[in-house]
Amino acid sequence: MAGNVPPVADEREGLLAYLEQQRHVLRIAAHGLTEEQARATPTRSSLSVGGLIKHTAFTEDGWIDILLQKPSKPMDEAMKEYEAGYVMADGETLEDVFARYDEVARRTADVIAEIADLGQPVPVPKGVPWYPQDVDAWSVRWVLLHLIEETARHAGHADIIREHIDGATAIPLMAAAEGWPETPWLKPWSPGQSD
Numbered sequence: 001m002a003g004n005v006p007p008v009a010d011e012r013e014g015l016l017a018y019l020e021q022q023r024h025v026l027r028i029a030a031h032g033l034t035e036e037q038a039r040a041t042p043t044r045s046s047l048s049v050g051g052l053i054k055h056t057a058f059t060e061d062g063w064i065d066i067l068l069q070k071p072s073k074p075m076d077e078a079m080k081e082y083e084a085g086y087v088m089a090d091g092e093t094l095e096d097v098f099a100r101y102d103e104v105a106r107r108t109a110d111v112i113a114e115i116a117d118l119g120q121p122v123p124v125p126k127g128v129p130w131y132p133q134d135v136d137a138w139s140v141r142w143v144l145l146h147l148i149e150e151t152a153r154h155a156g157h158a159d160i161i162r163e164h165i166d167g168a169t170a171i172p173l174m175a176a177a178e179g180w181p182e183t184p185w186l187k188p189w190s191p192g193q194s195d
Contacts, residue, residue, distance in 0.1 A: 003174055012118060015144040016109060022151035023105060025170065026053060029158035030094055031177040032191055033165070038094045042164035049165070050088045050097055052158045057101040058085035060147055064104075064111055067122050067143050108147075115140050 005021045008014035030038055030049050038050035058081070072078065088097060121137035138146075159170050168189045174180070175188035182188060 003171075003178075011141070012112065015118075015141070015148070016112060019108070019144060019148050019151060020105065022148055022155055023056075023101065025174070026056060026151060026155040026158055027098065027101070028170070028173050028177050029053075029155065029162045030098075031173050032168070032189065033094065033162075035093060037165050038097075039088050040161075040165055043161060045161075047086065047157055047161055048088065049158050049161050050094050051086045052154045052161070053094075053101055054088060054092075054097045055085045056151055056154045057097070057104045058082070059150055060108060061104045063143055063147055064108055066125060067140060068111065069123060072125060072128075112140070112144070118144070 005014075005017045008017050030053060033049060039048050041048050073081070088094075118139065118141040120140045122140060122143055123137050124131050124135050126133075162168055162173070172187060172189040175186055176190065180186070180188055
């Protein structure tokens, strides 16, 4: 996938393409990392690149559950899963996290493909303190826009964490991941290279 979303034919294609682009740039933050580096928390925060990818997959899957109006888990159980979603578990690899994210992305695409109207209401879960109590429903469109926003936010977090790990920044990482040729103004990232 190139640095920009290609032209799109319609709103649905555009929303899914922008969501996929943000997933892609989030994954690029992990390009070339060792398992130890993917778990590293080099800033004052407890966030790691691998943990952010895992969390973003968990969050996207949760929003698709909301869209499908699946029953919520009890709050205690849901909060434990939410907190665990930020951390790569013992024995969990970056490959595992990527495989789960791919599975979630496929599910999202499959669910959205079955919905005829992006304006279809998505009821706001009640009794959840961080959801608005004065809004009855979002739309499928709103959920997709929110997923783009959420994924982009965490891609930015991952960029900052990655830069703290080894100095690598987003565009040279993208150039390396996508095989861009070196130019006088851009050198693709390589192991051991820092800015």
